[in-house]
Structure formats: structure tokens, C-alpha cells
Amino acid sequence: MGKDIYGIFVAGGRGVRMGGDVPKQFLEVGGKTVLQRTIESFTEAIPGIKVITVLPESGIETWKQICEKYSFDCPQRIVKGGFTRFHSVRNALEHVPDGALVMIQDGVRPFCSRDLLRRLLDALEEHRAVCPCTPVTDSLKSTDHALPDPDRSKLVAVQTPQCFRSEDIREAYRQAYDTAFTDDASVAAKKGIPVTLIQGDRYNIKITTPEDLELARLLTGR
Numbered sequence: 001m002g003k004d005i006y007g008i009f010v011a012g013g014r015g016v017r018m019g020g021d022v023p024k025q026f027l028e029v030g031g032k033t034v035l036q037r038t039i040e041s042f043t044e045a046i047p048g049i050k051v052i053t054v055l056p057e058s059g060i061e062t063w064k065q066i067c068e069k070y071s072f073d074c075p076q077r078i079v080k081g082g083f084t085r086f087h088s089v090r091n092a093l094e095h096v097p098d099g100a101l102v103m104i105q106d107g108v109r110p111f112c113s114r115d116l117l118r119r120l121l122d123a124l125e126e127h128r129a130v131c132p133c134t135p136v137t138d139s140l141k142s143t144d145h146a147l148p149d150p151d152r153s154k155l156v157a158v159q160t161p162q163c164f165r166s167e168d169i170r171e172a173y174r175q176a177y178d179t180a181f182t183d184d185a186s187v188a189a190k191k192g193i194p195v196t197l198i199q200g201d202r203y204n205i206k207i208t209t210p211e212d213l214e215l216a217r218l219l220t221g222r
Contacts, residue, residue, distance in 0.1 A: 003101050004048075004100040005048070005050065005100065005102075005121070006049070006101070007046070007050070008089060008092045008093070009053050009105050010054045010088055010092070010104065010106055010107055011023075011025040011081075012085065012088040025059075026059070029213070029220055030220030034108050035107045036066070036067075036070060038105065038106075040072075040074075041111065041114075042112070042161075044114075045118070052077045052092045053076050053077070053078050054088045054089070054091065054092050055081060056080075057081070079091050079095065086173070086187065087177070089187075093169065093170050098166055099167070101121070101165060101166065102169055103117075103120065103161040103162075104163075104169075106160045108206055108208070109206050109207070110207070111205060111216070112161065112204050116201045116204060117161070120161065120163045123198050124164075124165070127196040128164070128194060129169075129188045129194065129195040130195070131185045131195050131198070132159045132162075133158045133159060133198070134159065135156055136152045136156060137152070156197065158183060158197075159201070159204050160183070160184075162183060164193075168191075169188060172187045172193060175190065175191060
């Protein structure tokens with residue numbers, strides 16, 4: 001494409017659902033922290049990608065120490081997270097110029113494949129915004145007995161990285177915060193930016209619970 005590619009790695013949360021004293025992005029999986037694995041999956045697949053790491057203020061010094069401990073010398077800009085994920089991403093986008101491509105990734109998705117990243121960038125050549133997703137395979141039930149059960153054939157599970165042209169997503173994040181914003185695609189959609197869905201990857205899991213962490217360690221064999 002000839003455009004600079006920016007990877008925004010959002011690790012501004014504190015991992016309440018995981019429990020324990022260590023934020024989930026700093027937990028170790030297969031001899032590396034989750035966040036390091038997440039970033040490396042991009043830097044190894046996309047040479048020259050410009051890395052922006054978003055962390056809670058309380059975790060910035062810890063992350064610097066981790067990078068030194070694990071000899072993780074990836075050039076990166078570290079940005080302080082905001083009150084919500086929306087505000088964290090908006091903080092990061094202040095460091096992205098127009099005319100670039102942006103891939104916004106959860107900092108706790110350490111198994112994003114080269115194939116998925118390539119397909120996302122290929123799709124971004126034709127579309128303004130691209131989001132990976134996987135089909136819902138479980139049967140679904142509504143907890144509200146007055147409503148019919150959802151039709152799973154019309155549902156997908158949305159993943160990250162969600163990818164945009166920088167001028168689009170920067171403009172979208174100038175909107176006022178809305179509690180309906182669940183991810184970057186929802187922010188873009190409210191601004192009128194069409195979001196194209198492509199096939200995601202089952203292994204591109206998000207580590208949120210202790211069970212997710214156990215699965216991640218099984219996938220790495222450690």
C-alpha cells in the first residue's frame with residue numbers, strides 16, 4: 001500500500017475478571033508476557049509497523065521493567081490509558097497522522113496469525129474499515145422469556161484487530177463518548193463509516209478469565 005501502518009495495542013485495563021494481583025497483560029504464557037506475545041505477532045508479520053502501547057498509568061513502569069527483563073527491545077510509544085477503552089484509544093490516536101493505516105488490537109490477544117493480518121490489510125485496500133469475526137456455533141437462548149431465541153445464523157463473534165484508515169478513525173473518535181460503544185467498529189459505524197466483516201481466526205482468543213489463560217498456556221505447550 002505504501003502507507004505507514006500503526007498498531008495500537010490496548011492494554012489499559014486492570015483485569016478484574018482474571019483475579020489476582022498481576023494485570024492479565026503482564027501474565028506469563030509460554031515464557032513471555034501476554035502483551036509481549038501480542039505485539040510480537042504483529043512486528044514479526046508486518047516489518048516496520050509503528051507500535052503504540054496503551055497502559056494504565058500504574059502499569060507503565062512495570063511494563064518498562066518487563067521489557068528490560070525479557071530483552072524485548074521493540075521500539076514503541078507508550079501512552080497512558082483513559083477512563084474507558086474509548087478514551088484509551090482516543091489518547092493513542094493523537095499520535096497517529098492522517099494518511100496512515102491503523103490496526104487496533106486488544107493487548108491480550110496473543111495469537112493473531114500472519115494469515116489474518118495479511119487478509120485484513122488486503123481487505124483494507126478496498127474498504128474503509130475491516131473487522132474480523134467468527135461464526136457463533138453454540139445454541140443460543142434468551143433470558144427474557146418474552147423474546148424469541150436469537151438466530152445464531154445471523155450472529156457473529158467480533159474480534160480484533162479492527163483496521164481503519166487513520167483519517168477516518170481519528171475523526172470517528174472525535175465524537176462524544178457513548179455507552180453503546182463496545183469496540184472501535186461501533187465508534188466508526190456511528191460516524192457513518194461502513195465496516196466490512198471478514199473471516200477471523202478461532203485461535204485469536206482474548207484472555208479475560210483464568211480459563212482463557214489456561215487455554216493460552218495449552219496452545220503454547222507451557
